[in-house]
Amino acid sequence: MESSNSKSESxxxxxxxxxxxxxxxxxxxSVNCDEVAEYAASLPHVAISRALRYSCSDxxxxxxxxxxxxxxxxxxxxxxxxxxxxxPTFRRACEEAGLNKYLFEMANIxxxxxxxxxxxxEAGTEKAKDLVKMAVAKAALLEPQEERxxxxxxxxxxxxxGVAGIQAALDLADTGYRVYLIEKEPSIGGRxxxxxxxxxxxxCSICILAPKMSDAGRHPNIELLTASEIVEVKGYxxxxxxxxxxxxxxxxxxxxxxxxxxxxxxxxxxxxxxxGLATRHAIYTPFPQAVxxxxxxxxxxxxxxxxIVCDKCIVACERNAIDFTIIPETIELEVGTIIVATGADVFDPTVLPNYxxxxxxxxxxxLEFExxxxAGGPSGGKLLRPSDMTIPDTIAFIQCVGSRSEKGTDSCSNVCCMNTIKDALLIKEHWPEVKIYVFYIDIRAFGKGFEDLFRRAKEEGVIFIRGLPAEILEDRKTNNLWLIGENTLSREIYxxxxxxxxLSIGLEPREDSNIIQRLFTLSRAPDGYFMxxxxxxxxxxxPTGGVFLAGCAESAxxxxxSVTQASAAASRANILxxxxxxTIEAITPTPIIDNxxxxxxCTKVCPYNAILVDRENKITEVIEAACAGCGNCGAECPSDALIMRHFTDEQIIAQIDAITEQDANMKIVAFCCNWCSYAAADFAGVSRMQQPTNIRIIRTMCSARVSEKFIAxxxxxxxxxxxxxxxxxxxxHYIDANYQTKKRVERFWRRMERRGVRKERxxxxxxxxxxxERFASKVREMAETVKNVSSEEIQKTVKAFKKR
Amino acid sequence: MPVKLWRKPLDADKIPKLQYEVHIINERCDGCGFCIDFCPKDVLARAEKMNEKGFYPPQVINEANCTFCGFCRSVCPTCAIFPIEKISRNIKEVE
Amino acid sequence: MKALEALIDLEKLKYCFECGICTASCPIAEMLPTHYNPRILLHSIHLDEERLLTSAEPWLCAWCYKCNQRCPQGLNLPEIFRAIRKYAVEHGSLEGFTSALKIIRETIPLPASCCYICFHPERTIDDSKLIEDSIQKLIIDYIITTGKTTKAVSSPTLHKERIAIVGSGPSGLTTACELAMKGYPVTVFESLPKAGGMLRVGIPEFRLPKEVLDADIGYIKDLGVEIKTNVAIGNDLMLDDLRKEYNAVLIATGMQKDKEFNIEGNDLNGVVNALDFLRQVNLGKIVELKPKVAVVCVHRLLGIDVARVALQLEPEEVRLIYRRSKKRMLFHGRIGEQMQKEFKEAEREGMKTHFMTWPTRILGKDGQVVGLECARMGLGKPNEKGLRKLIPIEGSNFVIDLDSVILAVGQAPSISPSEEIELGEENSVIVNPVTLETNLPGVYACGEIAWGPSTAIVSIASGKQAADSIDEFLRTKQVGTIKI
Structure with missing residues (x-):
């Protein structure tokens, strides 16, 4: 769109x-900066070059x-x-001097x-010169960009x-925005x-939650959609x-x-x-305070x-409020921001047969204990055990069931230790004669007031034993249970x-997280929670703009x-x-319809569905607001029809050429993604991890930007x-774009094999x-490879990949 | 909530369990067997004795399972079967 | 110790939170609390590496895999200990092995048999002669010392309370041995002509030589234990009779029956159950197999054992029929390694195999087996545990001509000796989990009849527990005082 503009500039x-x-x-x-500055002055297009003590200072x-x-x-x-x-600092300075900020380039020396x-x-100075040369080569090809x-x-x-969703909805509604609160269960309230x-x-949990629930139910700005599920998300x-x-x-x-x-x-x-501890009917309300x-x-x-069959409820209802003809409906909402507060599931301990x-x-x-x-539960608040509805004389709590374990989730579930201590104290409050054992491996009482509670539990006579039971056995006569385990402090079997x-069961990511993940193009951490x-x-x-996380959806x-995070998410949404x-960073692709x-x-590899191709009407359109600028499409396009702004093919090739102009046979051309690997190289630098000087890094937003032609x-x-x-x-950071990286590199390896070039290169x-350290050791490893590459081999490779 | 519900609810015995009886008018039955096939709770089975018309009417084999859904009554082409409640219609009295 | 670290997934080892589940699950740790603690052994990989080279502990693992199954981090302790063993052997140190043998002889009942079927030194020491010699030495050793032991403990009977034990399998013999050493007069009743239970009739000669078992039983007899064979309780003698005559009765009849396999034609002549078959062979009866044999295998180890025993009877051909893949048969779970070894042997001996195949019916003519109709199995969608369901492929049925079928389905409990005893799931005897007492006072049960199919070492540990419990009952006449 600003092509005419950029032409005049160039x-x-x-x-x-x-x-x-x-x-x-x-x-x-460790770098002779004056020498580097002097060298830079000799490069093409350079009008002025100087060395500065602190360039970021005022x-x-x-x-x-x-x-x-x-x-x-x-x-x-x-x-x-x-x-x-x-x-950002230097870009601002450029803008203040009237220069478009996209005409700025940095060399990381x-x-x-x-x-x-x-x-x-000496070697450091030489490398710095190269890095400056690369930056200058790219700078010469930079174009001004307009942010949309x-x-x-x-x-x-x-x-x-749940409580996170309610809090976020209330915060936003109170600010004055219209809020749709969606819950898949019949009532809000959650765990x-x-x-x-x-x-x-x-x-009392419900006593403090119920007012919030009814606030959310009554709020003029909140529309409650219970027993509802999201089926489709479009837009950006x-x-x-x-x-x-x-x-x-x-x-x-x-x-x-x-x-x-x-x-x-x-x-x-x-x-x-x-x-499942109590019953309900087919027509019901889940609990008295339901909203x-x-x-x-x-x-x-x-x-x-x-x-035609049973009509008892219809007959019983005086207000004729039952209507079996109502059918499910799909409604479409248009919103600007989304807060995901889908919560967590609990671990299912039936997978542990020994318990x-x-x-x-x-x-x-x-959860059953709660x-x-x-008081509103099946036993009216009395501590009755299920087998005979009597008060047990001894209760044991077993910690870390399904947490910190490959049988459930690897991570700590955060809430179970304190929940158990709270439960133990509750028992002691009403039934002080009940003996309580807590079997644990670590008690994590890290929060405000937690340690006090832990101490109180100990004072009340709760017995803490380090070492989890290996096995629970039932005495069939009494339905009492035997716990057999090792007290790992005294090293004795109890x-x-x-x-x-x-069983203090842990929290797990929701079973249907993958649906939300797919709908909103979110990413998930290895433990399954949203990242x-x-x-x-x-x-x-x-990573998806306009979508925020709150509560257990992000982690246990x-x-x-959860409330803190909900308010934070509401505040972030409010800012937008x-x-x-x-404004959208001008790094999105521009389609060249002629090509x-x-x-x-491109549409197949785009992780955000941000490219629309209309074959019939010959339209290719990039939805800039949905695009995150990874460059996957640009690398995939076989006909140069997508120009990745600020990371164009020409700019990257200019950098490659600058690197390989001299002593190419000693150099490693590296492509690093902005988020992880470039940052890893930064981290290696910050940690002063000494490395050979062979490597020259070209930064791209995502490794998926790296087209095979760059490698060639x-x-x-x-x-x-x-x-x-x-x-x-x-x-x-672009959902799954780097799977394309993997595919392209693997394809290139096959190409190398076919052309008789060693894959290690x-x-x-x-x-x-x-x-x-991982990055640094890779550089060291590759420097060794470089030593073994003979000049004949380089000659052969050059020939193999030279364009015919 | 994908929590497996495996227990017998603690209050299950306290719920007033309504009892129903299934009435069959044997002589009316044409032996189509719809009621037996459609009963969701397997309350009915084919009788061993023929009726006067020469058909095998249904017989009640598991009355405790009847939930009074009324399906048998609805599907019967000859109006030969209907369930009724054994105890008072007013549940509050029972409590 | 870098080499050792390379053998073990050390990264994972660091995730041990020392919950103690491994130690509390371990039958050896239960029997030898002063000698063996897997948790601490695991920990010493980081701390006390030198000790590992000469330590007996890695050699005391009996491969029951209970720790591995329950470990929250899924650490494969037996394999880790094997790596330590291997490391010691490679460094020329057999000190750990020899001191382990000494501990085993002194503290584990049926020590010689256990060396063969529980401790498996051959899994790390390739030199089979060395192992044979060491175990032989162990046997001789305690035959010599038996004289002393018998005199020291058994001849003046310390206590007058008499104890009856029903069943002479690993758990029954263990209890007998332990109680005899405590000074009780013990009588063991065995329904078969020879003592040893599953050790004798369930395990083929090539896995446990009979003379080794005889040595163990001989030692127990020398302690003063009386073993009455050919007496079936509930048949020849009633449980009530025993209760009148003895102060305590232990039921340790195990799971000697074959699980029933529902298939058309399983009553035909020529269909035998695997455990029955093994029993006959092991008792030295002359078993005549028809020339063409098929072993239908559900329980993998039982199946391969039976196939190998059948092969020794030299029929024309032996086929093994298994419904899952070869990979699953040989590499899945804790018995994988043993399976590979046995399978190789069996193949060498001429066994034919049909994987992903399952019989649909046994064909007969005039009451005699003439063939087996089988279907090929396909894989369905994985279930929650990731195991894929087997679905017969339509139209894939084929018939194998044969005249004998052995069904290796699995174990079922032996018939309970009395109707008064309360039974639980699958006819196991319900016991108090700690005292092992049944619903009848003074009557105890242990081993597989109480806990279901298990390895020998688990049964032995259970037998030891029963002995302690019976002793406590007789000494204090009260049950269930447990220190915390």
Whole structure:
């Protein structure tokens, strides 16, 4: 769209200003910066080159700005630290001097050079020169870009009506936005509604939750959609179109929740809310405080399958609020932001046969315990064991059931330790004579007030034994249970007889997480929970713009953390909606219709479905707001019909050429993705992990940007080796784009084999941002390979990959 | 909530369990067997004795299972079968 | 110790949170609390590596895999200990092995048999002669010392309470041995002509030589235990009679019956059950097999054992029929390794195999087996546990001509000796899990009849538990005092 604009820019003379930063002694200590600056001055298009002590300082920036005006510069290169740190700083400076910020380029001579070659000043200086040359070569080809703005609808969607979802919905509704709160169960409330008391304050859970639930139900800005599920999501940040399947309740709004229908219903089935400890009817309300408080008919349980049989509820209902003709409907919502608060499942201990859950009546889960001790629960709040409905004289709690274990989830479930301590104290409060054992491997009482609670439990006489039971055996006569395990502190085997056992079951990602993942193109951590955009600094954002996380959907957490996170997510969504618009980084592809063959390969690899190809009308369109700029499409396109802005083929090839101009046979051309592998190289630098000087890194947004032609180009120019590095598979910041990287590299390996080139010379590395050592050792390993590459071999390779 | 519900609910015995009787008018039955086939709770089976018309009417084999769904009544082409409640219609009285 | 670390997945080892489940599950740790603790042994890989070279502990693992099945981190302890054994052997240290043998002889009942079927030194030492010699030495050793032991413990009977044990399998013999050493007069009743239970009639000669078992039983007899063979309780003698005559009765009849296999034609002449077949052979009866034999195998180890025993009777051909793949048969689970070894032998001996095949019916003529109709199995969708369901492929049925079918389906409990005893799932005897007492006072049960099919070492541990419990009952006349 700004092609006419850019042409006029590129027709004028290119004048590049280069600034080589000493960064005190950080760079200057092992790189001769003055020499590098002098060298830069000799490069084509460079109008001015100087060395600066601290280029990021105010004076440094002022000097850059002054240069732009004084020397009529239209490109700026700064050779200093990693662009992940100061690129925004220098871009701003450029803009302040009237230069488009996309005309700025950085050479990383600190993390990728001075810090990893501390003891070889000469080689370090030579490498720094190369890095500057690469930056200058790219800078000459830079184009000004305009960032597009997209409007943001001031409506939000919250998925999941647990405490996190309720909090997020209330925060946003109170701010004044319209909020749709979607819950798949008949009532909002979630896990917190099932729990009896909360730790560490021992507040009654439903007493503090119920007001919030009814607030959410009554709020003029909140539309509650219970018994509803999301079936389709389209659109992008600010403009999502979401299809919701509203299941039929078969009860109209006229319902006054009198309960006559339920009393009349002849069907009794286990109540899901009470984890099967109590019954409900086919027409029911899950619990008294349910919001909305209308009844619902579970059609699977109902006898009235064909409109002619049982009609007891219809007869019983005085307000004629039951209507079996209501059918499920699909509604479409348009929203600007989405908060995913889908919560967590609990571990199913039937997979551990040695604990006998599902076989021994008196082995219960912690969730069942909550219902059992709840005044509104099946036993009216009395601590009765299921086998004979008596108060057990001894209760054992077993910790870490399904947590920190490959049998459930590897991670700690965060809530079980304190939940058990709270439960133990509750028992002691009402039935002080009951003996309580807690079997644990570590008690994690890390939060505010947690340690006090732990201490109180010990004071109350709760016995903590380190070492989990290996086996629970039932005494058939009494239904008492024997726990057999090792006390790992005293190294003795214990055999303890108790009346009831509570398994402290862990939390697990929702079974249907994959559906939400697919609908919103989220990524999931190895433990299955949704992954945040940055674990420290963007903990509630997701890689998909406009979608935020709250509560146990992100990881196992307690009520306080869920509420905190919900408010944070609401606040993040609020920022977007308050601005009403969002700018999109101009790194998205521009289609060249003339080149396009409408083969749709790009749409197949795009992780965001951001490219629309209309073969009939010969239209190829990139939805900029949906595109994240990974460049996967650009690498896939066989006919050069997609120009990846700011990471164009020409720019990357110019960098490759700059690297391979001299001594190519000693060099490793590396392509690193911005998020993980480039950051890993940075981390190696920050940690001063000394490495050989062979490697030259080209930064791309994603490893999927690396087209096979780049690799071929490097080999054709005589490079000794090529490294393609990206995030670990499944950790990709562009959902699954790096699977394409893998595919392309594997394809290139086959090509090398066919052409008689050693496969070791092309390496593929997955490294996370924290794996500096992994990156460094790869560089060392490849430097060894480089030594073994003879000049004949290089000649042969050049020939093999030279374009005919 | 994909939690497996395996227990007998603790209050299951306290729920007033309604009892039903299935009435069969043997002489009316044409022996089509629909009621036997359609009964969702397998309450009915074919009788061993023929009726006067020469058909095998259904017989009740498992009355405790009847949930009073009324399916048998609905499908019977000769109106020869119907269930009724054994105890009072008013549940509140039972409680 | 870098070499050792390379053998073990050390990264995973670091995830051990020392929950103690392995130790509390281990039958050896239960019997030898002072000698063996798998958790601490695992821990010492990091801390006390030198000790590992000479330690007896890695050699005391009896390969029951209970620890591995229950470990929250899924650590494969037996394999880790094997790596340690291997490491010691490669460094020329057999000290651990020899001191382990000494511990086994002194503390484990039926030590010689256990060396063959539980401790498996051959899994790390290739030199089979060395193992043979060591075990022989062990046997001779305790035959010599028996004289002393008998005099020291058994001849002046310390206690007058008499104990009857029904069944002379590993658990029954263990209890007999332990109680005799405590000074009780013990009588063992065995329904078969020879003592030893499953050790004698369920395990083929090539896995446990009979003379080894005889040595173990001889030792127990020398302790003063009386073994009455050919007496079936509930038949020749009633349980009530025993209860009148003896102060305590232990039921250790095991699971000697074959599980029933429902297939058309299983009553034909020529269809035999695997355990019956093994029993006949092992008791030295002359068993005549028809020339063409098929072994229908559900229980893999039982199936391969039976096939090998059948091969020794030299019929024309022996076919093994298994419904899953060869890979699953040979590499799945804890018995995988043994399976591979036995399978190789069996193939060498001429066994033919049909994998992914399952019989649909046994064909007969005049009451005699003439063939086996089988169907090929296809794989369906995986279930929750990832195991794929087997679905017969339509139209794949074929008939194998044969005249004898051996059904190796699995074990079922022996018939309970009395109707008064309360039975649980699959006719096992219900016991108090800690005291092993049944619903009848003074009557105990242990081993497979109480806990279901298990390895010999688990039965032996159970027998030892029963002995302690009976002793406590007779000494204090009260049950269930357990220290914490």
């Amino acid at each position: 027709s004028e003379e290119i004048r590049i200003g280069v600034n080589v930063c000493h960064c005190g002694l950080n760079i200057g200590g 004076q440094g920036q002022e000097l850059i700005k002054k240069d732009i005006l004084d020397y009529k510069l239209n490109r700026i290169v700064v050779a200093s630290c990693t662009p992940r740190l100061h690129e 600190r993390e990728h050079c001075s810090w990893i070659h501390l003891h070889d000043r 703005e997209v409007p943001i609808l001031r409506k939000a969607l919250v998925i999941g009506g 917190m509604a099932q729990i009896d008391k909360t730790y560490p304050t021992m507040d 940040i600010g403009n999502f179109r979401v299809k919701v399947l509203k299941k039929s309740r078969y009860v109209t709004k006229d319902c006054s929740a009198c309960g006559d229908c339920s009393t009349a219903c002849p069907v009794t089935v286990p109540n899901e809310f009470d984890v 909305p408080s209308t009844y619902i008919i579970n059609k699977e349980n109902c006898l009235n399958t064909n409109f 006998g859950y599902g076989k021994f009546l008196n082995v219960i889960t912690s 219902r059992l001790i709840n 055999k303890i007889n108790v009346g009831m056992v509570t 945040e955009a940055h674990p420290k600094l963007r903990p509630v954002d997701t 957490k307690d009520i306080k953390d 909606m308050a601005q009403g618009k969002v 396009c063959k409408f083969c749709e390969l 180009r490097a080999f054709a120019r005589g490079a000794a080796a090529v490294l393609v590095a990206g995030c670990h598979l499944n950790d990709c 092309l390496q593929l590395l997955w490294a996370s941002a924290a794996e500096g």
